[in-house]
Amino acid sequence: LYPDPDFDLNKFNECVAERRAVLDHQNKDIAEALDLLREYWSLCHQTVTDERRALAFARAAAAVKCLPFKVTNPRQLKGIKDLGDGHALRVATQIVESGHSQEVEEKRNDKKFLSFQIFCKVFGVGPSIAKKWYAMGLRTAEDVKKRFDQLDVSKDNMISYGMAFYDDLNRPLQLVEAENTYKHITALAQRILPSVVTSMIGGFRRGKSSGHDLDVLFSYPEREHNEHGLIAAVREELDKKGLVVWSRYSRADGPRGVEIDSSPLPAGSAKDHLLVIMIILKYPLDGHFDQLERRDFSTEKNLGLFQLADSARPWRAIRVDLVGSTTAQYPYAQIGWTGNKQYNRCLRQYAKDAFNYSLSSTGLYDKRQHRWLPAQTERDVFDHLKLSYREPWERNF
Numbered sequence: 001l002y003p004d005p006d007f008d009l010n011k012f013n014e015c016v017a018e019r020r021a022v023l024d025h026q027n028k029d030i031a032e033a034l035d036l037l038r039e040y041w042s043l044c045h046q047t048v049t050d051e052r053r054a055l056a057f058a059r060a061a062a063a064v065k066c067l068p069f070k071v072t073n074p075r076q077l078k079g080i081k082d083l084g085d086g087h088a089l090r091v092a093t094q095i096v097e098s099g100h101s102q103e104v105e106e107k108r109n110d111k112k113f114l115s116f117q118i119f120c121k122v123f124g125v126g127p128s129i130a131k132k133w134y135a136m137g138l139r140t141a142e143d144v145k146k147r148f149d150q151l152d153v154s155k156d157n158m159i160s161y162g163m164a165f166y167d168d169l170n171r172p173l174q175l176v177e178a179e180n181t182y183k184h185i186t187a188l189a190q191r192i193l194p195s196v197v198t199s200m201i202g203g204f205r206r207g208k209s210s211g212h213d214l215d216v217l218f219s220y221p222e223r224e225h226n227e228h229g230l231i232a233a234v235r236e237e238l239d240k241k242g243l244v245v246w247s248r249y250s251r252a253d254g255p256r257g258v259e260i261d262s263s264p265l266p267a268g269s270a271k272d273h274l275l276v277i278m279i280i281l282k283y284p285l286d287g288h289f290d291q292l293e294r295r296d297f298s299t300e301k302n303l304g305l306f307q308l309a310d311s312a313r314p315w316r317a318i319r320v321d322l323v324g325s326t327t328a329q330y331p332y333a334q335i336g337w338t339g340n341k342q343y344n345r346c347l348r349q350y351a352k353d354a355f356n357y358s359l360s361s362t363g364l365y366d367k368r369q370h371r372w373l374p375a376q377t378e379r380d381v382f383d384h385l386k387l388s389y390r391e392p393w394e395r396n397f
């Protein structure tokens with residue numbers, strides 16, 4: 001039945017966290033169809049059942065990406081736990097049999113879905129705002145722009161910037177742009193704290209050649225970071241060079257109630273290892289940060305936000321996430337912020353089901369013994385979970 005004689009369905013079903021999925025997997029058509037339905041239900045959901053549907057399609061798509069062979073016969077899909085025996089299996093079967101699924105094409109071209117996709121591509125906008133905009137009769141990004149001043153989000157700083165720089169922020173960030181920015185930020189951080197350890201995380205670490213943002217993780221000993229407030233200091237340095245368009249502090253793995261726009265760290269919150277700083281940064285169109293830094297940005301200051309976005313400028317806006325972690329948290333932050341999201345879901349569920357552990361980007365907590373499990377490397381984390389190590393590029397669920 002399977003072209004790969006070593007493929008063992010029972011083993012495949014037994015432990016989802018043991019699977020691997022590379023970007024260049026063998027079942028792109030099926031995965032694309034299932035991912036579209038996932039996106040449809042996660043953007044357009046009305047009920048809790050719809051949200052569960054989105055998760056079920058995410059699991060089904062991940063399973064297909066993990067198959068070590070190209071599915072050529074629908075019987076090869078039978079019995080795969082995460083495909084179930086209903087909706088997802090039906091769609092996958094249609095794709096294998098005819099390369100086409102009527103349902104997927106209808107959803108792909110669904111007018112409401114298309115508007116929701118456009119709205120959710122605005123930085124700061126999710127399904128609930130998209131729903132409101134749609135109900136108000138808005139359909140396109142142009143509609144939003146025209147009526148932006150009347151929208152109740154027009155005072156939301158993040159969404160205003162998201163709208164103004166809509167085109168820039170939706171143009172994929174290329175690996176070379178990400179690398180240049182990463183090098184620039186790392187050099188800055190090392191000047192502030194020479195012992196800092198940094199890594200490029202997120203999609204680029206998983207091997208993607210483009211992405212929607214650059215994710216940078218910083219690690220420092222707890223004592224030193226308390227002295228320096230490192231990622232806040234890095235943000236300050238970038239700002240002094242005139243490179244920051246917008247930024248916001250936000251908690252990782254916690255409530256979002258502490259967001260502060262473009263302001264210094266609140267007094268007393270020295271523990272910025274819990275923090276993420278979301279930034280919109282200027283990326284020099286000629287690739288030379290140093291020349292951009294020397295420029296006088298005073299004329300930009302006199303332009304309105306939308307005017308600035310429309311004007312000819314020697315830079316494009318890009319999204320950067322700075323994530324802070326202490327040395328003790330570092331491997332956990334690496335895993336959590338490398339993702340992808342579905343891989344994280346699966347690891348966390350497995351940790352809970354198999355050991356009653358709670359896994360997050362800040363650590364692994366044993367709820368029976370009431371203790372945190374120490375780790376120095378990502379491999380230690382996999383060892384704690386009694387899982388084979390998976391390279392970042394094998395985590396593309």
Ligand code: TTP
Nearest residue numbers: 202203210211212213215336337338339340341
């Ligand atoms: P993202 O930057 O949102 O996604 P990505 O880097 O995987 O993909 P893209 O190329 O589109 O940028 O997040 C990076 C990883 O961090 C993501 O794979 C999972 C994790 N993550 C969380 O754990 N919690 C969060 O709130 C977010 C936003 C991401």
Ligand code: MN
Nearest residue numbers: 202203213215
């Ligand atoms: Mn990313």
Ligand code: MN
Nearest residue numbers: 202213215321
């Ligand atoms: Mn990110």
Ligand code: MN
Nearest residue numbers: 223224227228
């Ligand atoms: Mn010091």
